[in-house]
Amino acid sequence: MIRLAGCRLVLPGSVLQDGWIDVADGRIASLGTGPPPHGAPALHLPGRTLVPGFIDLHVHGGDGAAFERADAEDVERAVRFHRRHGTTRTLASVTTGDAAGMIAATRVIAGCAERLPGLEGVHIEGPFLDRTRRGAQDPRFLAAPDPLLLRKLLEAGAGRVRQMTLAPELPGAGAIARELVAEGVIAAAGHTDADYRCAAAAFRGPFRLATHLFNGMRPWHHRDGGAAGAAIDHADAVELIADGHHVSDSAIRMVFRLVGAERVALITDAISAAGLPDGPARVGALDVVVRGGEARLADGSSLAGSTLTLDAAVRRLVRDVGIDIGDAVTASSATPARALGLADRTGTLEVGKDADLVVLDGDLEVAAVMAGGAWDGPAPAT
Numbered sequence: 001m002i003r004l005a006g007c008r009l010v011l012p013g014s015v016l017q018d019g020w021i022d023v024a025d026g027r028i029a030s031l032g033t034g035p036p037p038h039g040a041p042a043l044h045l046p047g048r049t050l051v052p053g054f055i056d057l058h059v060h061g062g063d064g065a066a067f068e069r070a071d072a073e074d075v076e077r078a079v080r081f082h083r084r085h086g087t088t089r090t091l092a093s094v095t096t097g098d099a100a101g102m103i104a105a106t107r108v109i110a111g112c113a114e115r116l117p118g119l120e121g122v123h124i125e126g127p128f129l130d131r132t133r134r135g136a137q138d139p140r141f142l143a144a145p146d147p148l149l150l151r152k153l154l155e156a157g158a159g160r161v162r163q164m165t166l167a168p169e170l171p172g173a174g175a176i177a178r179e180l181v182a183e184g185v186i187a188a189a190g191h192t193d194a195d196y197r198c199a200a201a202a203f204r205g206p207f208r209l210a211t212h213l214f215n216g217m218r219p220w221h222h223r224d225g226g227a228a229g230a231a232i233d234h235a236d237a238v239e240l241i242a243d244g245h246h247v248s249d250s251a252i253r254m255v256f257r258l259v260g261a262e263r264v265a266l267i268t269d270a271i272s273a274a275g276l277p278d279g280p281a282r283v284g285a286l287d288v289v290v291r292g293g294e295a296r297l298a299d300g301s302s303l304a305g306s307t308l309t310l311d312a313a314v315r316r317l318v319r320d321v322g323i324d325i326g327d328a329v330t331a332s333s334a335t336p337a338r339a340l341g342l343a344d345r346t347g348t349l350e351v352g353k354d355a356d357l358v359v360l361d362g363d364l365e366v367a368a369v370m371a372g373g374a375w376d377g378p379a380p381a382t
């Protein structure tokens with residue numbers, strides 16, 4: 001058994017000071033506040049905060065590795081990089097590319113997910129997206145909704161495709177989304193030019209999630225809220241990139257107030273350049289330049305994913321945006337766990353759940369990460 005004590009615990013709906021937590025058989029066996037019961041020696045962590053492991057529904061890579069490259073070493077490298085930053089469950093995103101490449105990347109990620117704990121599966125972003133809202137999706141490979149291509153992607157994923165982003169207004173998108181739902185895959189609306197009516201109908205129908213709210217969609221307008229307004233009203237949850245570049249702090253505060261943390265899923269949308277110094281990078285076949293941590297297409301026309309990690313997102317929310325740590329952690333962990341159907345196993349610090357947790361120091365920097373009851377790297381210094 002591992003006992004952690006003397007630290008702050010961020011629980012669903014409350015924050016305990018001077019808390020303790022016991023981990024046994026990979027799960028949270030018990031927790032409380034004050035002096036822990038007699039028995040086991042404790043790792044004392046004064047000044048530290050324990051939060052549930054983060055869950056990233058939308059990430060393309062990190063540490064120089066990209067999921068879309070269809071290379072198992074790249075997949076493992078990117079997953080490990082983000083785990084060091086507290087992400088204990090990952091959906092690896094495949095960006096729009098040629099069909100053969102997307103199928104190959106999906107197959108490789110699905111294979112890795114069979115043996116790499118915490119890699120939950122694949123998020124396929126495209127290719128059924130709107131051209132005008134494509135962001136950094138390669139325009140050469142955007143396609144009309146194609147049930148045959150969907151079938152090939154799902155087969156390559158062998159049950160590990162968990163989410164697909166598509167534009168609901170495209171002819172045939174509804175049939176694709178219904179097929180996704182029938183296969184147990186989350187239909188996410190994104191890179192879309194849908195107006196409010198169309199997007200609201202999509203969210204009342206098979207679509208559950210809004211892909212990076214505000215980014216890659218028609219701007220919110222007071223006479224037509226567009227897909228953003230429809231997502232705020234009707235989506236089960238909205239993804240949000242809280243890196244300070246994609247969405248302003250005021251818009252983030254508005255989203256937390258309007259939507260509520262239990263419907264906000266923080267994502268990174270990180271590209272392979274996350275964790276690397278500024279410089280040139282690539283997203284699929286497109287050239288990207290990272291300056292001051294902001295990734296843009298080389299021609300400057302669009303943001304091209306981020307260099308964010310989820311620990312940095314939580315830090316920004318708490319320190320710079322004014323979101324309390326309970327809400328920040330709900331959005332980093334509990335909401336994405338629920339979206340993925342994993343809420344009975346992870347996403348909160350509760351007895352019986354998997355011991356996926358992050359130890360944060362006084363500056364909310366990651367001091368240690370535990371996944372399934374095992375430290376990822378050294379145990380935290382006491």
Ligand SMILES: [Zn+2]
Nearest residue numbers: 058093125269
């Ligand atoms: Zn993306």
